[in-house]
Amino acid sequence: MKIILDKFPDLSEKQISQFSKLKDLYTYWNDKINVISRKDIENIYLRHILHSLAIAKFITFKNGTTVLDLGTGGGFPGIPLSIIFPNTNFILSDSIKKKILVVNEVAKQLGLENVKSEWSRAENLNHKYDFLVTRAVAKMPKIIEWSKGNFNPISINEISNGIIALKGGDVTKELLGIEKKKIVDIKNFFDNHYFIDKKIVYVSS
16 A cells, blocks of 8 residues: 555545555455456555556546546456546446456445446447556457547547557557557656556557
8 A cells, every 4th residue: 555655645535545445355355256366466556556557647537537447357447547536437347247246346335436337348338438448458459449439529638538558568569550659668657676568558549
């Protein structure tokens, strides 16, 4: 938890309380439904929560923004981002029903009124949104294909609506031929060695 406070010192008491509950909540649910690697539970604040919050260093979502978290798993990056941005609307989707069950329970326990969930395959989703966020779900060309026609036509944030993906390793080949892209090293925000090869890839709609 300290690592979150170090990087986000301006959290409200409510946000601090919500973040502080995450480890116990995920430990409880992970014993029932495996949504996180068991070895990662001890490092959940670094490897899942702070990693998700790299997006909050890249962009500050304006009030009323709608964000789809595609392939959320147990709620990453959507749950941490929904805590940081309580006035942003989040739709957390996954094709595995038991993972959506965990998302719903965690959101309920934290009182996250800005979170909705949907059990669906990516290609069957039918939502309009400003941004699609995702972590290790699919290659970028496939994500672009899935999101085609779903972005709101008017952008209200400082960057245009589009895809914000958390990626690791060399993404050069994956992004060949993709225009309107920006690659940001997460190590620019967080100095922990865990983020040495991790990136944010933004592709404008």
